[in-house]
Amino acid sequence: MKYIPYGKQSIDKNDIKAVEEVLKSDWITQGTKIGDFEKAIAKYCGAKYAVAVSNGTAALHLTCVITGLKKGDEAITTPITFLATSNAVLYSGAKPVFADVNSKTANIGLEEIKSKITKKTKAILPVHFAGRPCDMPGIYKIARQNKITVIEDACHALGAEYKYKGTWYKVGSCKHSDMTVLSFHPVKHITTGEGGAITTNSRKIYERLQSLRSHGVYKSDALIKKYGSWYYEMRELGFNYRITDFQCALGITQLKKIKNLLKKRRDIARYYDRSLKGLEYVGLPKLGNSEKHAYHLYPLAIDFKKYNITKIEFVNALKKRKILTQVHYRPVYLQSYYNKLGYKRGSCPNAEEFYKKELSIPMYSSMSDNNVVYVADTLKNILKKK
Numbered sequence: 001m002k003y004i005p006y007g008k009q010s011i012d013k014n015d016i017k018a019v020e021e022v023l024k025s026d027w028i029t030q031g032t033k034i035g036d037f038e039k040a041i042a043k044y045c046g047a048k049y050a051v052a053v054s055n056g057t058a059a060l061h062l063t064c065v066i067t068g069l070k071k072g073d074e075a076i077t078t079p080i081t082f083l084a085t086s087n088a089v090l091y092s093g094a095k096p097v098f099a100d101v102n103s104k105t106a107n108i109g110l111e112e113i114k115s116k117i118t119k120k121t122k123a124i125l126p127v128h129f130a131g132r133p134c135d136m137p138g139i140y141k142i143a144r145q146n147k148i149t150v151i152e153d154a155c156h157a158l159g160a161e162y163k164y165k166g167t168w169y170k171v172g173s174c175k176h177s178d179m180t181v182l183s184f185h186p187v188k189h190i191t192t193g194e195g196g197a198i199t200t201n202s203r204k205i206y207e208r209l210q211s212l213r214s215h216g217v218y219k220s221d222a223l224i225k226k227y228g229s230w231y232y233e234m235r236e237l238g239f240n241y242r243i244t245d246f247q248c249a250l251g252i253t254q255l256k257k258i259k260n261l262l263k264k265r266r267d268i269a270r271y272y273d274r275s276l277k278g279l280e281y282v283g284l285p286k287l288g289n290s291e292k293h294a295y296h297l298y299p300l301a302i303d304f305k306k307y308n309i310t311k312i313e314f315v316n317a318l319k320k321r322k323i324l325t326q327v328h329y330r331p332v333y334l335q336s337y338y339n340k341l342g343y344k345r346g347s348c349p350n351a352e353e354f355y356k357k358e359l360s361i362p363m364y365s366s367m368s369d370n371n372v373v374y375v376a377d378t379l380k381n382i383l384k385k386k
Helices: 013-023 032-045 056-067 084-091 110-116 136-145 203-212 221-227 245-256 258-276 311-320 336-340 349-357 369-384
Strands: 049-053 074-077 095-098 121-125 149-153 161-164 167-170 179-183 196-200 298-302 358-361
Touching: 013 245, 032 049, 032 196, 032 245, 049 056, 049 203, 056 084, 056 121, 056 149, 056 179, 056 196, 056 203, 074 084, 084 095, 084 121, 110 136, 121 136, 136 149, 136 161, 196 203, 245 258, 258 298, 258 369, 298 349, 311 358, 311 369, 349 358
Parallel strands: 074 095, 074 121, 121 149, 149 179
Antiparallel strands: 049 196, 161 167, 179 196, 298 358
C-alpha cells in the first residue's frame, strides 16, 4: 500500500495535453495564455480583474506594495496561517499585528480585530482557514469605518462562498475587500505547479499590479505610437513575479474541472463528518447556513490528553499505517524569527490552544473512496484503543 498524503494535485491527460501544446508553440512565457487564465479566474470568482503571478507569496507581497505599507505602518492578520501572510507585511517594512482567532472556526475574530486597530493600522489580511470563509461583511465594515485596506488571503479558499443579505458571494469576488490573493500550489484546489493570482474590482489596482509583477514596466498603445514598438517605461521599482504560459495552460484546464474537484472534496468531508462524529474528544469543522466550505483542508481538533496519547505518537501511529497528516499551523509569532522581533508566547491564547489540538487528515480530490474509508476507520481504531 502506498502512503496516503494529506494533499496532492489531480492531473489528467487533458492537463498534460494543454501544457504540451504550449511547450510546442512559439510562446511559453509572456504570451496569450496568461491573459486567458486571468479572465477565467476573474469570471469564476465574480471579480472584474485578475492578475496571475509566480506564486501566492508574490501575490501577497504585491498587495502589500499596492496598499502602500511601509516602515511605521501596521497590518492586522491571523497567527493561524502559513508564514507567507505575515512575511509579506514584513517585506514591505510594516509590522504584522496578530489578532486572535475564533476558537470554533479558527478564523480571525471581529472583536479581536477591533481591539488591535491603531492609528498605524493600514491593512487587514484575513485568512479563510482551511477553505472556510471569514466574516467578510463584518471585517469590511470595520475596515471602512477606519479607512483600512482589506486584503483577503484566500489561498485555501478557491470556490468557497458566503451569504450576505440573501445573496451568495464567491470568495475572490472582492465584494467585501479591496483585493483577494489565490494560490495554485499542488495541494490547492487547482494547480499551475507554483503560481498565484490577485483579484480586484479596481481598474487602477489592476493596471498597477500588471506593471509591478514585471519590473514596474508600463506600456501602452499611445506610447508605442509616439516612440516606437520597442518603447516602454519603468515608472516604479517592480519585481519579476511573472508566471509562464504553460503554467497558465494547466491552470485553464484545471479551472474547467473546479466544480467536480470541489464536489469530491465536499463529498469526502461529508463522509468524515458522518464517520467521525461519534468520537467524544474530536472536534470537526461545523458549518453555518451562510457559508460553503472549499475544504482545502479537513482540520480536526483532537484533545490528545483525553485519549492519553501525544500528538507526535498519534501522527506516528497513522504514518505507520501509511497515512500522512500535517498540522496547520503553529502560530506564526512562535517562530524563532518572530521571537527575535519581539513577539511573545501567550498573545493569542485561542490560536495556541487550537495549535495543540489541530491535525489535518488527507483531503484531495483524487483520493479514492477506499482510502477515505481507510483513513476514517484507522483514525477511529487508534483512538478507541486509548
